[in-house]
Amino acid sequence: MIEGHGDDAYKYKAITINFSSNVYNRVDHSGLHRYLFRQMESIRTYPEPEPCSLEKELAEQLRLLPRQVCVTNGATEAIYLIAQTFRNRTSAVLMPTFSEYADACCLHGHKVISLYSLCHLPEEAGLVWLCNPNNPTGEVRNKEELLACINANLQRIFVIDQSYEFFTQRPLLGAAEAAALPNVILLHSMTKRFAVPGLRIGYATGCERLLREIRLQRMPWSVNQLAIEAGHYLLRSSSDYNVDISLLLNEKERLAQALLSIGGMEVWPSDTHYMLIRLRMGKASALKEYLATEHGILIRDASNFEGLDEHFFRIATQTPEENDKLIKCIAKWIYML
């Protein structure tokens, strides 16, 4: 899907508060900016054909072998490479979720089956795709149940997108734990962890055998030099990017309760900082237009997630003041209905 993702602020004139992106970006990037400015001469030469230096650094931090890490042009490139590696197979995708899994699979000739539970996996499914914490619901699967499912289905490959792993307190699969399994590929996002969606840095981890197959599909120089440089800086400076997740999740809960108390909507329980909301009346697209044009606020119309309908939207928690403004504006719109 090219159109229809969140963070489409570029389409509007005066967005001042952006609830539409799941990227938590209340971080100070000034150190990164200065570092990149000092590295600018590096744009004169080609990047490493494969970003091995960054893979080595990540492997050390994650207690993996470099061969168990594949750095990509955003986690999106990893999704497309995996679909390409296993082209023409059958993929089951746990819905509702990020649309790129199904899109990438369709592009590479997969038969795509929509799943709504992991209890009964279709016999023919060679790959199972899920997002954990899930986008757009914010739900985290019970880790023991997920592991039991993986171990009971060793003939299938589980692609688990953990892009939001730094934004939950629920237990998730560790990179080393997953790499010890023969049938799991984890996706990770530096975009989300460090709030750098513009740079495009993600990575896949997993056992050597699966990762080797994925690497064979990649083109040279797919990660640009400034992204590689930023990756090194961010990994070295990760302590500057620690988010107080308790505080953020408490504020998420306050925002959810305040929206519930307005009435006229259901708020889905979320294990992370963003949440899915269903309007009882009115369309998400109309609310989005109202908030964008009247108040400079951007939300994510979630009606285009498979399995959802025109009443759904998604928001990510911002500062208390900004959340208060959103609550007030949504209440105003609801009362006007």
Next chain:
Amino acid sequence: MIEGHGDDAYKYKAITINFSSNVYNRVDHSGLHRYLFRQMESIRTYPEPEPCSLEKELAEQLRLLPRQVCVTNGATEAIYLIAQTFRNRTSAVLMPTFSEYADACCLHGHKVISLYSLCHLPEEAGLVWLCNPNNPTGEVRNKEELLACINANLQRIFVIDQSYEFFTQRPLLGAAEAAALPNVILLHSMTKRFAVPGLRIGYATGCERLLREIRLQRMPWSVNQLAIEAGHYLLRSSSDYNVDISLLLNEKERLAQALLSIGGMEVWPSDTHYMLIRLRMGKASALKEYLATEHGILIRDASNFEGLDEHFFRIATQTPEENDKLIKCIAKWIYML
């Protein structure tokens, strides 16, 4: 091919002169550096899913419709997207040339046929790939003959990589001229024109029908935000990047003649600033090691181009002083043989 390209300076400790890359980078990037520093806040948000703003700007400059331009993560992404779009076809590749055409085609299930002339195209070839000016030979095809061949083969798609178009004085296909043909895709490189290989910005142009098929294959956000910003800056500032091509080609000729006068090698005639050289005795890999470790000079061992052998290397013209140093060092090595 992941390993084995030029510009592999990252493998050596102390390269001070780099003849191995075809990118002419005697340009002052300080304006670009300052501009990118001012745009750094843009890394906080996602790039446009497709880099439409840059496609629009390029289209205006090239007198094309935006739908006739597809901006990619380096011309390399365009190569891989084209191979993917026409997966499982038969591709004829004019050799010796840049290895990525055949590699991308193999990855996407093409049958690849090596060609050494455009006179007799194999019946089954659905695509014909050529690089013009060619890498590594520097040869430019006669434009009238090339057009005649294209027009005589309307059932085949010609993918013509014009990455080095700004570094020759021989006539080439114009973007508008090619877009009026039903069976031509041109590849262009901002990397080469503006000396920014680290940023990864290239583009394909052609008729709307072919370009639409290619766009359908691309993933969102493949071009990073700083690359998009740089693209806008460079197109607006292109007059700052004008290279005196006459001067550069004269210096190339002087370098070629000086190498010929050493003896022990053949210099292939080139229509651009780089050239292919064949040692009569000794291996290119040995010369490369000698120059890198003893003199901090990097050349491109060209033995891995299909159709060439262990005696071939490629160099790109640098400053007169640097070229003089190369001539002296190669002469020394030849006399030691």
